[in-house]
Amino acid sequence: MTEAVFRETAADPRTQSVPLAHLSLELGHLYMEDFEAGPERLREHFAEVRIWADAARASAARLIGGRRPRISTCFLIDDYFTRFSTPAELIPLILAEAERAGLVIDYLARESGCAVADRIELAESVMHRLVESPPPGSYGSRPPVGQTGWLANGQRTAPTRSALAEIVTWQPPQETAARNHSIFMDVELWSETDRGRLWSCPFLAAVWQLARLGLLRHLGEPVLVAQSWSDPDYPSDWDRLPPLLKLSDSPAPFNAYRTCTLMPNRFLAVEDAVRLILDQVDVDSVALSQIAERSAREGIAVPEAVARRAVYVFYEDPTNSQTGQGDSA
Structure with missing residues (x-):
């Protein structure tokens, strides 16, 4: 006789896996002042990015033994710290300039979606997963990051x-x-304002990297899931646009084993801070295991440390170099 065993559903939480590309290639992480400079600024950006994007693709193919890699591209717009223009005006401009340079953008994300996406407090949930690395000889005299908003x-x-x-x-x-x-x-990581908590650029960028690496979940479900936009026209309000928009018809998955971010070298300090944050996030262990098992089946080496899965190419900002203000990469 078989004995029935009853268990609560909550006792077996399931973490849903996500499809994975080999590489998530970010073609832009620009702010409103970049768009204010006009189409020429975007043209310079994409012309420079095209050079490094080709190199990133070749590197991805080499890492998987010369096979054809699954690579998705993405572009991030700052609509969190400032609001400029509208999706109806900016998105066609971005796509046109990318196409002029021979590039295709598969996914477009709003930076505000790294704070809150589909009513899920992504930044808040990542903040609660921070585990500070205590320095040798410390005795707990330093207030925790949850109180100070500073991470060292x-x-x-x-x-x-x-x-x-x-x-x-x-x-x-x-x-x-x-x-x-x-x-x-x-x-x-954040500051307190009259309108509530304002997350810092490095912290939102860390959330963005975790999302691209397929390591964020809410109650076991994937977050920041790409949505299509069927209307031929884009909205006039950023809040009417999904946090992550799928732009091409049959792209590789948004999530990937590794990320590569192409950006001007003025972001170098920010991304150094991002890596510090990633090193101190207690990432969902089941999501990590799922990726480890899948990469093993595919015969692909994935670094154990999450921060090492994110690589960067920093190039000299064409705008600053023209005015003599740029630093060498």
Whole structure:
């Protein structure tokens, strides 16, 4: 006789897997001042990006043994910190300039969707998954990141007083995993405003990377899922546009084993901060296992550390170089 076993559904939470490309290639992460500069600025951007996009595709093919890689492209628009123009005006301009350079954008995302997407507080949920790396010798005197809104990669500068006198001595900051010498970073994740919490650019960019890597879930369900737009015209209000828009007919999946982001070198400090954040996120273990199992079946090596799955190409900003303000890449 078979004995029936009854279990609550909640006792077996299921984490839904997502389709995966080999590479998510970001063709732009621009802000409203870039669009204000006009079509010429976008033209310069895509002309430069095309060079590095071809190299990224060749690299992806090499990493999977010369096979034809599954590569999806994406473009991120800042509608979180500032609002400029409308989707009806900007999206056709972006697509036209990308096509002029021989590029196809498969997915277009709104940066505000990295904060809240489909009523899901993505940034808030990632914040609750932060696990600070305590520096050696620390005794819990530093308030947690959930209170301060600051995340560091080691021990902050702290003045100390001698036991016999009121003499304050300076102590240098120390990186937790320093090699010979420290490179200390302290990143602001949000600020409080009259209208509530304002997430920082590095923190939203970290959420964006986790989304592209297929590592975000809400109650086991994927988040930031691409939606199509059937209307021939785009809306006049950014809030009427889905957080992630599918633009091409049959693209490779939005999520991928690895990401490659092509951007001007003025974003270098921001992306350094993104990697610091990624190193201290307790990512959904089931989502990680699903990707590990699938990559093993495909014979594809995926770095264990999440931050190492995100690579970048920083190029000299054409606008700054023309005015003599650019730094070398």
